[in-house]
Amino acid sequence: MAQLFDGKRGLITGVFNKQSIAWAIADRILQEGGECGFSYMPDKPDDPRKKNLNRIEKLVGGNPQVAFVQPMDVTNDDHIAELMRVSEEKLGKLDFLLHSIAFALPDDLKRDTVETSRDGFKLAMEISAYSLIALSQAAARILNPNASIVTLTYFGGEKAVPGYNVMGVCKAALDSIVKYLAFDLGPRGIRVNALSAGPLQTISGRGAGVEEMLGLYEAVAPLGRNISHAEAGQSGAFLLSEMSSGITGEILHLDAGYNVMGSPGRMLDQIKEAQTGT
Numbered sequence: 001m002a003q004l005f006d007g008k009r010g011l012i013t014g015v016f017n018k019q020s021i022a023w024a025i026a027d028r029i030l031q032e033g034g035e036c037g038f039s040y041m042p043d044k045p046d047d048p049r050k051k052n053l054n055r056i057e058k059l060v061g062g063n064p065q066v067a068f069v070q071p072m073d074v075t076n077d078d079h080i081a082e083l084m085r086v087s088e089e090k091l092g093k094l095d096f097l098l099h100s101i102a103f104a105l106p107d108d109l110k111r112d113t114v115e116t117s118r119d120g121f122k123l124a125m126e127i128s129a130y131s132l133i134a135l136s137q138a139a140a141r142i143l144n145p146n147a148s149i150v151t152l153t154y155f156g157g158e159k160a161v162p163g164y165n166v167m168g169v170c171k172a173a174l175d176s177i178v179k180y181l182a183f184d185l186g187p188r189g190i191r192v193n194a195l196s197a198g199p200l201q202t203i204s205g206r207g208a209g210v211e212e213m214l215g216l217y218e219a220v221a222p223l224g225r226n227i228s229h230a231e232a233g234q235s236g237a238f239l240l241s242e243m244s245s246g247i248t249g250e251i252l253h254l255d256a257g258y259n260v261m262g263s264p265g266r267m268l269d270q271i272k273e274a275q276t277g278t
């Protein structure tokens with residue numbers, strides 16, 4: 001039977017471990033017959049154990065649909081250029097590109113936004129927002145017409161979400177970049193979209209206060225639950241596939257409906273109970 005990604009080839013960034021959202025999406029694409037190359041955060045030169053490389057090798061090693069794994073720090077233009085060279089050499093023209101990268105200094109994430117440091121702001125913006133421009137710019141030459149670019153965003157860029165702080169500001173910039181890139185690349189048929197995921201337990205998610213958010217989403221979201229990694233996988237794969245042709249510049253909310261609520265919804269009962277002591 002024909003599969004969604006038969007004959008499709010693309011680049012996946014942002015896999016750190018099995019919990020990474022990028023892995024959930026890549027896993028689904030591989031199951032659907034796609035061929036992928038992976039970039040990963042380079043190990044520190046003084047780390048003889050090469051933990052990052054080993055972690056990704058554990059996930060993809062031996063899979064004939066995986067064309068390569070290549071180190072790439074998105075703040076380094078030489079790394080990006082080399083990633084694109086390797087991608088073209090091993091995969092030829094690309095049908096999809098997943099950007100699933102974000103970072104802010106833990107101190108800045110914990111601080112109120114009003115206390116954000118200048119250097120921390122620049123770093124967070126460069127890695128979490130500008131990097132989508134940097135990767136799209138470098139990849140443009142090797143993207144097929146009708147290729148799809150997808151990034152991961154969060155609702156904290158649209159509304160103030162206490163605790164998300166500087167990362168919310170980065171996501172607002174990222175959401176805007178999605179729309180401008182969609183316009184720039186539209187004439188070539190290249191689409192650019194963002195998947196706005198609800199809280200998921202990942203390394204970055206824990207740093208950004210996900211654990212506290214899980215209960216809130218369960219209580220407030222129309223579906224009364226959180227999303228799963230598998231759902232992130234299928235929605236990400238949808239946006240990277242031809243099934244979403246005709247959709248570009250979009251922020252697709254995968255959040256059990258949380259973002260449509262204008263009040264705490266069913267959580268109001270709990271608030272009333274706490275107020276009346278019943």
Ligand SMILES: NC(=O)c1ccc[n+]([C@@H]2O[C@H](COP(=O)([O-])OP(=O)(O)OC[C@H]3O[C@@H](n4cnc5c(N)ncnc54)[C@H](O)[C@@H]3O)[C@@H](O)[C@H]2O)c1
Nearest residue numbers: 014015016020021041073074101102152199200202204205
């Ligand atoms: N976990 C959530 O609840 C959630 C919700 C919505 C959106 N997101 C977004 O999803 C994306 C992926 O995060 P995740 O939750 O899967 O966590 P993750 O930690 O698994 O992924 C983040 C990735 O960013 C990479 N990265 C950081 N700095 C980098 C750099 N300088 N160069 C290259 N790569 C770098 C890390 O190596 C890692 O692979 C992020 O953009 C995050 O903001 C996460």
